[in-house]
Amino acid sequence: MAKCTGTDTPPPVFAVVGKPEPDLSAPFRPGCLAVVLDGVRDPGNVGTIIRTADAVGADAVLLGKGCADPYNPKTVRSTMGSLFHVPVVTGDLRSLLPEAKRKGIRLVGTSLQATASCYELDWKPATWLLMGSEADGLSADSIALMDEAVRIPMRGKAESLNVAMASTVLLYEAMRQRMFSKQQ
Template sequence: MNENFDSLLSSVQNDRVKQWASLLDKKYRDRSGQFLIEGVHLVLEALRGTAKVTTIVYDAERGIPGELKLERETNDTDATLGLEWVQASRSVMSKCTGTDTPPPVFAILSKLSVHKEALYRKNGLVVVLDGVRDPGNAGTIIRSADAVGADAVILGKGCVDLYNPKTVRSTMGSLFHLPIIEADLKELLPEAKEKGMKLIGTSLQAEHTCYGYDWTQSTWLLMGSESEGLSPEVRALVDESVIIPMVGQAESLNVAMAATVLLYESLRQRAYNK
């Protein structure tokens, strides 16, 4: 198809442009059930995953990015069937992404739908975030969970919004690769214990290191906020705490680094301990 047939939006006062730009605000994301992703890599990852992409908007001056031209020409796969392509002026691209130097492309998606079955798989591994407020930390933990083949990630109340543009960017597309659930941990954690999941936290007072825990069993790894760790309500539900040993002078690891160390010890035991 010829990209010249795509409609052109040039005014930042256009109603659709205002609607897309409003997705930078959590209130409007929640109200519409949609969110925005930006950049070629994220758009490609969304199209290759199970996300429902409704509209792709590209910079009219630069044209469709080369990496996306095949999707534009076919437009008949499950991911691209019925997908709307729109050209936009540089000012529209900037307004909708909240950046002075806008990306060449952004897309509008429906929020991800997730089924809870992934949480309770036999010998499964689930990462639970309790009050992790930094988008970079949350995104990095989601990437690490994806990298080690975890079954799901749960964001408890008080965590950064999954669909915050900074969180989305920092996942580097991993949010399209595994189930990510936003939930009330006070309800979900007791349910997990009833189903036989072991709830594992970290503590400087722990008697066992992370290398002494058996990560091959059904495990939910609980990681707390950057400044305060796990909340008292969540800590009370923990079955066992582990400590990451440190032999140098560093006072601590940040939550994303700590989660990654623990997840890779889990991977080592599960896949490389034969």
């Protein structure tokens, strides 16, 4: 068992399973909420974002070029099973993002220069949340297609949040507005 796992203390059981075929229509559903990762290379961050997307009921997670493999052992462990609950689609963002816009899906990204707070944005319409790598941020191609840029307000002296934590804050705000808004 120790030779078949990458952990110091392997669990007493493991399985070999086939990769699920993602529902390619899931990110394009009416009223969808999806997370789009653009060059997020850390498998722990990718796994945590997949797990958070599952927790808030997002329709899908899309992984563009340069992202960690969703089946990397660290990614799989970080999802805590959510990899099998939420569709994870890998593809070319240069074709997926324009297709989303053609279908009326709003593309929202984060930016330290954004003036709008994430709490001011209406998260109820069909939205894809674009998140870039911590080192490079969103690619120029993704930025050029964004409809809205938001920031997460911070009171302390931290310059920014880890991409997984920032995604969590934004996804939970989207869920709060979609599920718990008094104006439903």
